[in-house]
Every structure is written in C-alpha cells, then in structure tokens.
Amino acid sequence: MKKPNTFTIYNASAGSGKTFTLVKEYLALLLKSNRPDSYRNILAITFTNKAVAEMKSRIIEGLHVLSSENPDKKERELLTLLSRETGLSPEEVRIKSRRILKSIINNYASFEVSTIDGFTHRVLRTFAKDLDLPLNFEVELNTQEVLTEAVDRVINLAGKDASLTKVLVRFVLDKTDEDKSWDISRDLLNIAKLLTEETSRPYLELLKNKSPEDFQNLEKFLKKERKSVETSCVSIAESFFGLIESRGIVDKDFKSGYCSKFFRKILDKDFSQKLDNQWQLNIESQDLYAKSLAAGKKEALDELQPQIATMFLEVKTNILRMQFLEAVEKNLVPLSLLSAIQNQIEEIKKENSVVLISEFNSTIGKAVKDQPAPFIYERLGERYRHYFIDEFQDTSELQWENLIPLVDHTLSVEHLSEETGSLTLVGDAKQSIYRWRGGKAEQFMELCGEKNPFNIEEKQVVVLPNNYRSARNIVNFNNDFFKFSASCFDHVDHQTLFENSGQQPTTEKDGYVNISFVEAENVEEEMEVYPQRVLEIIRNLEAEGISKSSVCILTRKRKEGIAIASHLSENDISVISAESLLLNRSPEVGFINDLLLFSLDSADRELKFQILDFLLNDRIETDNAFEYLSSRLDLEGQAFFDSLKGQDIHFDLEVLTSLSVYEGVEYIIRSFGLVKGSNAYLQFYLDFVFEVSSSAASGIFEFLELWERKKDDLSIVVPEGEDAVQIMTIHRAKGLEFPVVIYPFANSPIQDTGREHLWMNLPEDLSSNIGVAYLKASEKMKQWEGEAPHLYEQLCHNSQLDALNVLYVALTRPVD
Structure with missing residues (x-):
C-alpha cells in the first residue's frame, strides 16, 4: 500500500x-x-x-556523525532517534549514511x-527567453542605487521634456509653499521605492499607463470638489446663525459656548477643528444649554436641537470629506512621476543588462x-x-x-x-x-x-514546546511577560498567539533577568542617560569576570547604536558594530579617497588639509605642525606633493591619473606605505575597487560617485575571537543568540503609524480615470467613509503585532 x-x-x-x-x-x-x-x-x-x-x-555533519563507528553519547542520541524514526537498525543507518555522504560530496x-x-x-534564468530578458543578465542587488540614478535622470529631464518639467516645477513650488526644502530628490526617491514593493504592485498596475494629464485632471476635480464642500459648510453655518437669531438665541446661551464657537469658526473657514468632543458626540441627546439659562430660551433650544444636530452632522460629514480630498491630493504630484521614474529604471536595466x-x-x-x-x-x-x-x-x-x-x-x-x-x-x-x-x-x-x-x-x-536556548528564569520571565502583554492587542488572533506562546525550559541553569528604569525628560537626555547606564552594566559584568565578547547590545534604531558605541569607545570599551566595521571609518581608506578627489580638484583647501592632517599623524615629523600645514594649503597640483619630498614622500600625480582606478589605489598604498601589517579595511576596500573596475569601465570620478552611494553599506567581516562588545539592531540579531543581552531604549510605542501610508481605492465619484490613491495614515481615517476605517484599523493591528514581535525577538536572544 x-x-x-x-x-x-x-x-x-x-x-x-x-x-x-x-x-x-x-x-x-x-x-x-x-x-x-x-x-x-x-x-x-x-x-x-x-x-x-x-x-x-x-546536514553534512549529521551524516558524518551517523557514519561514525564510535559515536560519543550525544552522537548516539541522534543515531538512536533516526533509527527509531526510519525503522532501520543502527548498522543500516551507518552504511546508508556513508553512501549518501559520498554521493553528496561527488555531486555537491x-x-x-x-x-x-x-x-x-534559477527559475528566472530558465525562463529568461520567455520573459524577453538578456540571456546573460546580471542581478542588481542594490536596488536603492538604481532608484537613485533613475530619480536623478528624471530631474535632469527638466527643461527638455515640457510636460515633465511642468510637473517637476509644480512639485518644487508645492514644497516651498509648505516651508520645506525645494530639493525634491529625496521625496521622489521615497515615492520611487513603491516601485520595488510587492504590496504596491497591484495598485501600480492600475496607474501604469496614466499620463501626467490624467493626474492633473483629477487634481482639478479634487480642488473643485473641495471648494464646493467648503462653500456648503459656510452656507450651513450661516443658516445656523440665522436660525438661532430668529429665536433670540445668542452665543453665550450655549453651554460653554462650544456649539456657537464651532459654527463661528466654520464661518471663518477654519476646518481644522476636532470632531469627537463629548458635546459633539452627544449633540442629538444632551442639553445644549446650561441649567441657569432662562426657561423660555431652554424651550427654544430644545425645539431647535434636532435642526442644530442635523446641521452639525452635515458640517462634520463635509469636513471629513475635505480631509479625504486633501489627503488624496497630497501625493498626486509625486505619484504622477512614477511612470517617468519607471521608464528610467527600464533604460538603466537595458543599458547594463541587469x-x-x-x-x-x-x-x-x-x-x-x-x-x-x-x-x-x-x-x-x-x-x-x-x-x-x-x-x-x-x-x-x-x-x-x-x-x-x-x-x-x-x-x-x-x-x-x-x-x-x-x-x-x-x-x-x-x-x-x-x-x-x-x-x-x-x-x-x-x-x-x-x-x-x-x-x-x-x-x-x-x-x-521546549526552549533549548535560554536559562530557566529567562524562559519563565518571557512566558509571563508575553502572556500578560497579549492584552494590549485589539485583534483577537494576535491575543491568542501570545497567550499560547509559553515554552518549557530544558536547562538547569537559573539565568538572570533585570529590568531597570532611567529618568529622561526628552530624546536628548535619553541619548546621554542610556549609554551611561549601559556602560555601568558592562563594568559590573567585567567585575564578575564576564568577557566583553559575551555581551550584545540590541537597539531598534541605528542612531541609538551609534550613541552607545561612541560612549563605550570613549570609555575604552572595545566595540564591534555595523558602524565600527564600515570601510569609511578607516583613516587609510579616507586618505586614499581624498587623494583620488585631489586628482580631480587640486585647488580644494579642505582636501589638502585632510591629506596633510593624516600624514602629520603618521608619516611627517615636524616641530610646528600648524606652520607646516598652513604653508602648503595654497600649493596646487604636483607642487603640493613636491613639497613633501623632504619627508621622503615621493608621489607623482600624473602617474596616478594615467593608471586604472585599481592600479592607482595600489600606487597610493605603495607610495605612502599604508600597509604596515594586516589591515582588513584596506583589503576589503581593494576588493571593492577591483569589483567596480572589473564590472564597468569607470574612471576616478565614476568610482568616487559610486563610493558615495555605497559607503554606508560597505563593511568588513566581524573579526573572530576579538574581546569586544557587539552592538546590533534587533533585525540583524534575529536567528542569533548571546550569553548576555542588554536592551536599552526599550520604550517603543506599541502602536506607531506616524510614518505609514495606505493604498486605497477611490470612490466611484472620484475614480473617473485614476482609480487609486496613496495616503498618509492618520487617525482621522477612523471617521471617513468607505474602506478607510477598515484599512486604518488593519494597519493599527499590524503595527501592534510588529512592535511586540520585535520585542519578542529581542528578549529571546539571551542564553544566560
């Protein structure tokens, strides 16, 4: 069977x-x-x-263990387990494992x-011909770099493409009207990222063939509609005051004057008022007046209340409509440029076969x-x-x-x-x-x-069900903490997920959990207090004999890690972090790049200062560094380097510019004796220079341009065995474990939608040609009509789950 x-x-x-x-x-x-x-x-x-x-x-190690004639106790456990699960005798498992291992080695x-x-x-290469892709295409891993170049190309089309120029100028003017920088490249790059997001693709397909004119037509319609709604609101406010005056009611007759103040602001076209105050929520049922008001006026307001409530609700509906129209209009201009950016991306891909x-x-x-x-x-x-x-x-x-x-x-x-x-x-x-x-x-x-x-x-x-990583107290703490935290969710499935998240500890070690609080009135104080507290903890751990390499500090944001790394380094604590491993942190790499830049602009006094400053710290001996430096800042070209011959420094600028970038970098290293021992930064930098030189015919200018774009991502591999504290983001730490984990800045909100945006289908009366909109998430959406309240609620649920998931990952990294 x-x-x-x-x-x-x-x-x-x-x-x-x-x-x-x-x-x-x-x-x-x-x-x-x-x-x-x-x-x-x-x-x-x-x-x-x-x-x-x-x-x-x-897998290979497992097969090797199963093939062993004399397995130790732990290895026998795996052998027994697999023997029981497969129904094979231990000897049959050994024989089969040897055959399988030999086959894998020969057909790796x-x-x-x-x-x-x-x-x-692999699948893509298989279907390359069907998809009209170049058969020898390369994979571009750095999507950001392509997007940046595409955005730059679109901006460079200003003055050449009339329709595009009009949109770009309009975008610049809109930004200056909002007192924001006129530089639109950053905004366009942010909107261009939508082109690479899977979740955005269905909506982008709907916008694929839309022209700038289509977006302009929708914008005109939105402005017209908004004007009409504003006029309607003012008209209702005028009717309100006409109604109450006809019955002898004045502003002060309303309880605390709330109602009349609201309509007075509407008359002044102030539509930024809150719409969920208590009196507004109960306007149909709660008295509009104070108890001390004369009986006749009370009776008049009671009679007018249904009409006043209807007027308020109509204005409220109109204001919510205006909020929606404004939100749709907000991103129309950058959205209208997505097609142009996508065209440039396609050109870049075609030019480079990527x-x-x-x-x-x-x-x-x-x-x-x-x-x-x-x-x-x-x-x-x-x-x-x-x-x-x-x-x-x-x-x-x-x-x-x-x-x-x-x-x-x-x-x-x-x-x-x-x-x-x-x-x-x-x-x-x-x-x-x-x-x-x-x-x-x-x-x-x-x-x-x-x-x-x-x-x-x-x-x-x-x-x-079991936890084989963390000590008993850590597992028990996490069980209790996350079961309790489940109550913060609004979505029942997310509650259930964490309520049932408990694990059984398997280790005999007790483990240690400590929660401490710091006092800080603002972000600036936090950036001082948290690093100080972390340093104090590390000093205590050192006193207990715990090595620095056993400690990992987790942060949510990069700037938090930088603040802690700087403070620890200032206090002679060795640190390994993403920032400390960046190639651009190496003085030698910075010096080489300065010399390459100097070959393009030998009049730059700042460059000359940086070059001399490096040499004064390493190669040049002088009694008066200031005089030595200042006397050479006005020298240009080869004359600048000729002035260094007295220090046995011989460097020919013409030789540098005649060589390829890679050969030129090697020439700089040799001329200035930059390699005095093992230098991982220089080696990785040379690998990068070689990779760039091999993949594209680029000169010094193109290389430096590429370096500027990639310098924040290029780093060396973490040295093995170095006794240093590790600092990394929680996302980078996922899947890893550490004997000791410190998690400062553990005060993130459980729900944060401040930077989120939502795609939304436009209602039929607006979707004549552009059927979707991209809106900044806002709590106001809860009161809008259509699908907005549901989409915003869903976003809040996701935000809550993501926040607690990040905390879960952080608190489950420690071993001891």
Missing part, C-alpha cells in the same frame, strides 16, 4: 530547536529512500546565505539548500502563472518531491503564490516506486519582523489554522 504525501507545519518558537528538527527530518528522508542520491529531489529553502551555510553544514551542486532569492534566480533582485518574485509570477507544473519542472531540469521551507513567517505572499503550483503538483500526484511527496514548513508568527519587506505573520497563522491551499486532506501542525 502506497504511503500518502504529507504536509507538515512546525510551529517553532524561539530557541525550540527548529534547525535541529529540520535537519533531522531531512536526514530521515534521505535514509528512508532506497537511492543514495535522493537529495537531488529535495529542495530546502531558507532566507539568508548564513542560514543556508548553517543548514548545509548541519545537486545538494540543493538555497535562499528563496537563489531559487527564484534585473533588479526586488523584481524577482513578480517576474517569476508572470513566468509560472497559468503554466502546468510538469512543464515548469521540465524547464528546471529537476523533479522535486520534497520541499522544506524555513522561516516561513518571512515569506511574502507573492513568493508563496509562486511556490504553490510546484508544491501542489508534488502533493497531488502519486510518485513512482516507494517514493512520496512532502512539504515541511517551519516558522514562528511571533518572529515575523519583516512586514516592510513583504513578510506576513498572518499567512503562517492561517496555515497553522484551517487554511490549506493544496489538494491533500491531511495537514499536520506540530508545536515544538
């Missing part, structure tokens, strides 16, 4: 041994097969190259553990959509029978939709011989912290519930 295909989901909280479980399931599949090369039919997908390397090494390219981007890249990594999933979607799965398999040259997907909570909707037809085919068909098909998902909705990148916790939550997109009846959901 054939075994059925299987669909298994592991709901794996932090530290629950998910990698061990994945590797164990993978090894079990290999051992159950009669073929030593069954790994050819297994596709394991995860999300980072580091995770890929770890999973591959764990077929041992497919890949990132999701790596797999989609495909943006951010476009992988949507392009794959077009390739596999409506294609039968066997055809796709045939084109890929593989027939996968088993799929493993790790960190599923970080999978975007589009990535999952692209995988479903492939997986569904495996789960739907009967396989030959004794083979079966399977899908194994591993994830944790509480660790979904990449919603901005398309990751959606709700997708995993739905699959753990009733949802099943496959033609297979049985679905097994396994909860991994």
Whole structure:
C-alpha cells in the first residue's frame, strides 16, 4: 500500500530547536529512500546565505556523525532517534549514511539548500527567453542605487521634456509653499521605492499607463470638489446663525459656548477643528444649554436641537470629506512621476543588462502563472518531491503564490516506486519582523489554522514546546511577560498567539533577568542617560569576570547604536558594530579617497588639509605642525606633493591619473606605505575597487560617485575571537543568540503609524480615470467613509503585532 504525501507545519518558537528538527527530518528522508542520491529531489529553502551555510553544514555533519563507528553519547542520541524514526537498525543507518555522504560530496551542486532569492534566480534564468530578458543578465542587488540614478535622470529631464518639467516645477513650488526644502530628490526617491514593493504592485498596475494629464485632471476635480464642500459648510453655518437669531438665541446661551464657537469658526473657514468632543458626540441627546439659562430660551433650544444636530452632522460629514480630498491630493504630484521614474529604471536595466533582485518574485509570477507544473519542472531540469521551507513567517505572499503550483503538483500526484511527496514548513508568527519587506505573520497563522491551499486532506501542525536556548528564569520571565502583554492587542488572533506562546525550559541553569528604569525628560537626555547606564552594566559584568565578547547590545534604531558605541569607545570599551566595521571609518581608506578627489580638484583647501592632517599623524615629523600645514594649503597640483619630498614622500600625480582606478589605489598604498601589517579595511576596500573596475569601465570620478552611494553599506567581516562588545539592531540579531543581552531604549510605542501610508481605492465619484490613491495614515481615517476605517484599523493591528514581535525577538536572544 502506497504511503500518502504529507504536509507538515512546525510551529517553532524561539530557541525550540527548529534547525535541529529540520535537519533531522531531512536526514530521515534521505535514509528512508532506497537511492543514495535522493537529495537531488529535495529542495530546502531558507532566507539568508548564513542560514543556508548553517543548514548545509548541519546536514553534512549529521551524516558524518551517523557514519561514525564510535559515536560519543550525544552522537548516539541522534543515531538512536533516526533509527527509531526510519525503522532501520543502527548498522543500516551507518552504511546508508556513508553512501549518501559520498554521493553528496561527488555531486555537491545537486545538494540543493538555497535562499528563496537563489531559487527564484534559477527559475528566472530558465525562463529568461520567455520573459524577453538578456540571456546573460546580471542581478542588481542594490536596488536603492538604481532608484537613485533613475530619480536623478528624471530631474535632469527638466527643461527638455515640457510636460515633465511642468510637473517637476509644480512639485518644487508645492514644497516651498509648505516651508520645506525645494530639493525634491529625496521625496521622489521615497515615492520611487513603491516601485520595488510587492504590496504596491497591484495598485501600480492600475496607474501604469496614466499620463501626467490624467493626474492633473483629477487634481482639478479634487480642488473643485473641495471648494464646493467648503462653500456648503459656510452656507450651513450661516443658516445656523440665522436660525438661532430668529429665536433670540445668542452665543453665550450655549453651554460653554462650544456649539456657537464651532459654527463661528466654520464661518471663518477654519476646518481644522476636532470632531469627537463629548458635546459633539452627544449633540442629538444632551442639553445644549446650561441649567441657569432662562426657561423660555431652554424651550427654544430644545425645539431647535434636532435642526442644530442635523446641521452639525452635515458640517462634520463635509469636513471629513475635505480631509479625504486633501489627503488624496497630497501625493498626486509625486505619484504622477512614477511612470517617468519607471521608464528610467527600464533604460538603466537595458543599458547594463541587469534585473533588479526586488523584481524577482513578480517576474517569476508572470513566468509560472497559468503554466502546468510538469512543464515548469521540465524547464528546471529537476523533479522535486520534497520541499522544506524555513522561516516561513518571512515569506511574502507573492513568493508563496509562486511556490504553490510546484508544491501542489508534488502533493497531488502519486510518485513512482516507494517514493512520496512532502512539504515541511517551519516558522514562528511571533518572529515575523519583516512586514516592510513583504513578510506576513498572518499567512503562517492561517496555515497553522484551517487554511490549506493544496489538494491533500491531511495537514499536520506540530508545536515544538521546549526552549533549548535560554536559562530557566529567562524562559519563565518571557512566558509571563508575553502572556500578560497579549492584552494590549485589539485583534483577537494576535491575543491568542501570545497567550499560547509559553515554552518549557530544558536547562538547569537559573539565568538572570533585570529590568531597570532611567529618568529622561526628552530624546536628548535619553541619548546621554542610556549609554551611561549601559556602560555601568558592562563594568559590573567585567567585575564578575564576564568577557566583553559575551555581551550584545540590541537597539531598534541605528542612531541609538551609534550613541552607545561612541560612549563605550570613549570609555575604552572595545566595540564591534555595523558602524565600527564600515570601510569609511578607516583613516587609510579616507586618505586614499581624498587623494583620488585631489586628482580631480587640486585647488580644494579642505582636501589638502585632510591629506596633510593624516600624514602629520603618521608619516611627517615636524616641530610646528600648524606652520607646516598652513604653508602648503595654497600649493596646487604636483607642487603640493613636491613639497613633501623632504619627508621622503615621493608621489607623482600624473602617474596616478594615467593608471586604472585599481592600479592607482595600489600606487597610493605603495607610495605612502599604508600597509604596515594586516589591515582588513584596506583589503576589503581593494576588493571593492577591483569589483567596480572589473564590472564597468569607470574612471576616478565614476568610482568616487559610486563610493558615495555605497559607503554606508560597505563593511568588513566581524573579526573572530576579538574581546569586544557587539552592538546590533534587533533585525540583524534575529536567528542569533548571546550569553548576555542588554536592551536599552526599550520604550517603543506599541502602536506607531506616524510614518505609514495606505493604498486605497477611490470612490466611484472620484475614480473617473485614476482609480487609486496613496495616503498618509492618520487617525482621522477612523471617521471617513468607505474602506478607510477598515484599512486604518488593519494597519493599527499590524503595527501592534510588529512592535511586540520585535520585542519578542529581542528578549529571546539571551542564553544566560
């Protein structure tokens, strides 16, 4: 009797041994097969190259352990576990493991553990011809760089394209009217990022062929409509005062004058008033007057109350309508430029034969959509029978939709011989912290519930209950804390998720949790107080004999990490952070770039000062540094370097400019003796220069331009074994663990939508040609008509979950 295909989901909280479980399931599949090369039919997908390397090494290590003749106690546990699960004797497991390991070593390219981007890249190459892509296309990882260039090109079209120039000028004028910088490049870059977001693609498709004139027509209509609504509001206010005057009612007759003040402001065209004050919410039922008012006037106001309430509600409806119209109009101009930016992106891609990594999933979607799965398999040259997907909570909707037809085919068909098909998902909705990148916790939550997109009846959901990472007190604290925190959610599913998040500790160690509070009246004080408190904690840990390398400091924001790193460095605490590892932090790298810049502009006094300042700290000996420096600031070109010959510095500017960029950098290093020992910064910098020189025919100017764009992302690899405190963002720390974790600035709001925007379908009376709008999220949306209240509520729910998920990731990193 054939075994059925299987669909298994592991709901794996932090530290629950998910990698061990994945590797164990993978090894079990290999051992159950009669073929030593069954790994050819297994596709394991995860999300980072580091995770890929770890999973591959764990599988190889596992096979090596299972092959061992004399396993130790821990190794025997794995052997016993797999022997029991596969029904094989220990000796059969050893023999099979050796055969499988030998086969993998000889066919390592077929041992497919890949990132999701790596797999989609492979599919993309397979379908390159069908998609009209260059067969030798390169993958552009730095989408930001392409967007920046595209925005610059659009701005440079000003004065050449009349229609585009008109829109750009209008954008500049709008910004200056709002007392903002006239520089529109940053705003355009922010709006251009929508072109790379999966969640925005359906809406962008609707705007694809819209011209600037279409947006201008909608803008004119919105202004006209807004004017009409304003006029209506003023007219109602006039009617209000006419009505109360006819009955002898004056402003002071209203309780606290609230009602008459409201309508008085409407007469003055002040529409910025609040609409949810207590008297407004109860205007139909609550007395409009004070108890001391004369009986006759009370009676008159009671009679007028229904009319007054109707007038107020009409004005309120009109004001809410105006808010909506203003919000729609706000982003129309930058939205109208998206088409022009996209055209420039296409030009850049064509010129350089590149495909943006951010476009992988949507392009794959077009390739596999409506294609039968066997055809796709045939084109890929593989027939996968088993799929493993790790960190599923970080999978975007589009990535999952692209995988479903492939997986569904495996789960739907009967396989030959004794083979079966399977899908194994591993994830944790509480660790979904990449919603901005398309990751959606709700997708995993739905699959753990009733949802099943496959033609297979049985679905097994396994909860991994134990925590193998953290000490007992840490696990118990997190259990209590997050169960209590579940009450802060407005969405019942999110409440349930954290109410049921408890784990069982497995270690005998007690562990330590400390919560302390600091006093700071503002952000400036926080930036002083938190670093001081962190330093105090590290000093205490040092006194207890805990090494600095055991400590990791987690922050939400980069500026927080910089503030702490600076304070610790000032107090002689060695630090490893993203900022300290940046190439542009190296004095030698800065010196080389200064010399390259000098070759383009030898009159720049600031450059000459920086060059001499570096040399005075390292190469030049003089009794009067000020005089030595000031006497050379007016020298230009070769004369500047000739003045350094007395210090045995010989450098020829003409030689530098005659060489390629890479050769020129090497010439600078040799001439100034910059390499005195192992210097990781210089080595990584040279690698970058070589990579740029190899991929494009660029001179010094082009290289420096590229350096400016990439300098904040180029860093060296963290040195192994250095006794230094690590500082990193919580997002970077995901998947890692540390003996000691310090989390300062732990005061983030549970809900923060201040920087969020929403796509919204326009109502029929506005959507004559432009059917959608991109609006800044605002609490005002709660009172708007249409889909706005629901969309804003959904955004708030997501914000709450994302905030607590980030906190969960931070608090589950420590071991001790």
